[in-house]
Amino acid sequence: MPKRRKGQIDLRVDDPQQLLDMLDPFPFRERGLDGEVDEYVREHALDVPRDVALAITIHLPAKEAEGSLAQSLPAVFRQHFEHQAEQRSHELTGLFAQGRKALVIGLIVLGLCLLIGQSLVNFFPDSRLAGVVMEGLIILGWVANWRPMEIFLFDWWPLVQERRLARRLAQAPVRVVAQKPHEPLVA
Numbered sequence: 001m002p003k004r005r006k007g008q009i010d011l012r013v014d015d016p017q018q019l020l021d022m023l024d025p026f027p028f029r030e031r032g033l034d035g036e037v038d039e040y041v042r043e044h045a046l047d048v049p050r051d052v053a054l055a056i057t058i059h060l061p062a063k064e065a066e067g068s069l070a071q072s073l074p075a076v077f078r079q080h081f082e083h084q085a086e087q088r089s090h091e092l093t094g095l096f097a098q099g100r101k102a103l104v105i106g107l108i109v110l111g112l113c114l115l116i117g118q119s120l121v122n123f124f125p126d127s128r129l130a131g132v133v134m135e136g137l138i139i140l141g142w143v144a145n146w147r148p149m150e151i152f153l154f155d156w157w158p159l160v161q162e163r164r165l166a167r168r169l170a171q172a173p174v175r176v177v178a179q180k181p182h183e184p185l186v187a
Contacts, residue, residue, distance in 0.1 A: 007052040009044045009172075011037070012059040012179065016070045019058070033080045045169055054172035062178035074174035081170035088163035092156060099151035106148050110141030 013019060021032045033041075045054055056077060060070055117134030124130040 005055075007048045007054050009041055009054065009056045010059060011040070011056065014061060014064070016058070016060060016064055016067065016073060016176075019073065020076070032083065033077065038080070038084075041169060042165060045165055045172075050168075054168055056169075056172050056174045058174065058176045059179040060176060065176055065178040070176045073176055077172075077174045078170050081166045081172075085163050085166035085170060088159050088166060092159045092163065095151060095156055095159065099148050099155075102151065103145070103148035106141075106145035109144035113137035113141030113144075 011019065019034060019037050021034050032038075041056065048054055058070070058073055064070055114137070117137040120130040121134050
């Protein structure tokens with residue numbers, strides 16, 4: 001058995017249809033990958049450093065490897081991961097739009113809290129209660145900005161990483177090879 005090179009992801013199946021999402025209503029050329037296949041490929045790709053090129057090899061019995069469905073698998077893999085990257089881009093755009101709206105709302109709430117708090121202190125300069133209420137309003141104003149800060153500081157990173165991985169996988173060459181009869185099915 002040849003030595004497996006770094007960045008190589010091997011899939012061994014008896015039938016190319018095992019790789020496809022059978023619940024997807026589209027014809028084979030437009031059908032996406034099965035969820036478990038997608039997860040397997042992604043998990044293995046995550047272990048490969050970014051500077052190492054990815055490659056996917058699908059091992060099929062010789063009879064199956066020559067069929068039209070098997071020959072269309074490279075395009076299916078590319079389209080699937082291109083679609084995944086596009087989805088992450090849309091999610092990222094939506095997340096940033098949500099973040100901008102939340103930021104505007106948060107800044108308005110913070111401004112109102114500061115204005116009301118300062119007005120209370122100005123109207124009741126000797127009142128400890130007015131000072132306590134002002135501090136509470138300031139805290140409320142900053143809490144209103146929690147979600148936009150969370151979005152702009154943390155929430156977008158996983159989407160960018162998923163999109164980057166999907167783009168890498170979409171660019172990875174996919175080969176379909178005939179499996180030798182004595183070659184084991186397990187990698």
